[in-house]
Amino acid sequence: MVPMAEQPQDTIAAIATPPGEGGIAVVRVSGPAARDLITSLLHLDPSKLKPRSVRLAHVHGRGRVLDEVLAVWMPAPRSYTREDVLEFQCHGGHAAARMVLDATLAAGARLAEPGEFTLRAFLNGRLDLVQAEAVADVIAARTGAALAVHEELLAGRLSRVVTGWQQRLGNTLAFLEAHLDFADEDDVDTFAPAAPVEELRALLGEMGERLDTFAWGRTSRDGFRVALVGAPNTGKSSLLNAVLREDRAIVSAEPGTTRDAIDAWVNADGVPVHLTDTAGLRASGNAVEEEGVSRARAAAGRADLVVFVTDGSRPLHPEECAEARSLAAGGRTLAVVNKVDLGRVPATTLAGLFGAPPLEVSARTGAGLLELLHTWRERAWGGGGPGTAVPLTRERHQQAIAQAAGAVSRAIGILEGDGYLEVAASELHAARRHLAELLGWGSPEDVLDAVFGAFCVGK
Ligand SMILES: Nc1nc2c(ncn2[C@@H]2O[C@H](COP(=O)(O)OP(=O)(O)OP(=O)(O)O)[C@@H](O)[C@H]2O)c(=O)[nH]1
Ligand SMILES: [Mg+2]
Incomplete structure (x- = not known):
């Protein structure tokens, strides 16, 4: 390059x-x-x-x-x-x-x-580098809401926050370093660390809040991963087709229809959802189907949210109860009862395991599907989304700010513990360096290669 x-x-x-x-x-x-x-x-x-x-x-x-x-x-x-x-x-x-x-x-x-x-x-x-990354993300955005997030980054909203932190760190450093100069003239008693510590605590709080946004911000790029899992024939593939409004996966009354995991993108109230339909979970003795089941488990392991699909027209099988129990223990699972158009047997077991009644849907009539998408949005973005605090969208942002916050936190510890001012000052210099690298100033060439190499030609 x-x-x-x-x-x-x-x-x-x-x-x-x-x-x-x-x-x-x-x-x-x-x-x-x-x-x-x-x-x-x-x-x-x-x-x-x-x-x-x-x-x-x-x-x-x-x-x-x-x-x-x-x-x-x-x-x-x-x-x-x-x-x-x-x-x-x-x-x-x-x-x-x-x-x-x-x-x-x-x-x-x-x-x-x-x-x-x-x-x-x-x-x-x-x-700056955050804005340059945002150019790639604007181009790759899959929903209007994800686009709005990346447009905010492109407009420099995150960069301004980071620059503001750098300036405030600079002011605190100037304060400490002025005092260091004084200390040479053995006037050490005049130092009152309360003001810089208070300012650094405020900064640390802001950094912490921004780091929290990564949980939803990253899904504006990578998507929120949802895996549809459950026993054969419960209607997982039918649900995928219904939310996609497209005849994507094969649907059949024969149990064990889906073998390979099927991936698709869905817009869930603005959240780009990466949806995976999987093979029905059962011990079949068939090598191909068993491979499908192990892929289903792998997809569930990677997912941000596992949607456990059951057939509401019949009681749960014992294996389904066991599956539901282990999923409920792991968290990040949403219980969904499908085929409610066929009438329903009470879902008391699921309600008990998940602490709330399951979501009732019908892939056939479309009942409950809007609510299903809305639930995905809530699980993915909660109170976040465009118009709220502009989020961190990339691992690189998260890493840089976490390292800066770590250095600020160490500086606070030193100032409060009557440690050496020089050491506290060097931590604050390090924090500023991490923030500068986030914006791309002085970034090593391999970082730039990684960022720009991911673009298409012509961008
Ligand atoms: N009445 C009704 N039938 C449904 C509904 N959803 C799916 N079905 C039927 O249930 C059968 C199984 O549907 P699939 O979508 O293939 O089920 P699956 O969970 O993907 O099955 P496997 O791939 O074998 O694990 C098909 O005959 C569907 O037409 C529904 O909401 N209502
Ligand atoms: Mg299927």
Whole structure:
């Protein structure tokens, strides 16, 4: 990837839209040679092209017109990368954008690496690392609510919180260090640690609250994992199809229909839910089905929420009671009684085990399904969601703030325990460093590679 030390000076180009047939495709060029392309490819005078306006133009190459395009000229620094940027809105499909891209490459640009436009925006100070990550997450968002969360991060709401912490840590450090200077002149008695300790406690409290948001914030990216498990024939696959409103999994009256785990994404009141339908739990003696059951157990192990599905038209089997008992003991299980359209036998055992009556649904009539989705939302996001405190969405954020909080907490311990001020100060320096790395300032190259390497080409 591009070295951190010097600013990139070459010009990069890529198709920024996904492959396939579509109305338009966008070719994006960034770097010092972008201006020359206005002359060489569009046969226009750059000085006559109004910045950041759309201009109908023809891309020339191979002695002919390659495509009719809308060109947008965005001279530095008012562009995505803060470099000179030229974008072509070409015709979509398999050939037009490729021809235009090839023309830019022939004119001296090179193919961009994944995430390289955003990397340049970062290196040129337009975005910090949290915002750059948010660009990838905005693109990958699966629901409007998840999108709203990532847009807030992109707008810098989390970055501002972190910068505020850094400033306050800096003020406390200045206070301590001024006192250290005093101490050299053996005036040690004047030190009153109450004020900095109070401030550090306040900071620690805020960091702790923000760390709590990771529990729901991470699901805005990775999804909230829900596994449908239960005895054969209880209607797990029917439920998957019903909430998807799509005939996705095979449904049959024959027990043991589902073997492989089937994954799908569902929008549960804004929460992106990664739903897994699994093989019915039973000892069948059939090798393929047994493998399915062990996959079902693995999916249940990974899930944030296990939905234990039963058939409400018949009493529970003894094995189902045993299963329910062990799931109830493990927590993170929701009991759901399906087929309530067929009448129901009282679910007293389930109610007793889970401490609340199970949710009653019918995959056939759709009864109770909205409530089911709503329950998933509550379990995933509770009081969180867009518009509340902007959450931590990535492990990287969580790690950095946890380390900063650890250092602040140690500094408090030292100040309260009459320890060395120098040691407390060095802990606060460490805390500031962790926060700086969160924003990407001074981040090692492998961190940047991991973040930007996960982008698609053209972003
Ligand atoms: N009346 C009624 N029948 C249902 C309902 N849900 C599922 N069924 C029927 O129950 C049978 C089993 O449904 P599936 O969805 O295949 O059950 P499953 O739990 O996935 O079964 P396995 O894959 O074998 O574990 C099918 O005949 C469905 O049509 C429901 O809500 N009401
Ligand atoms: Mg099934």
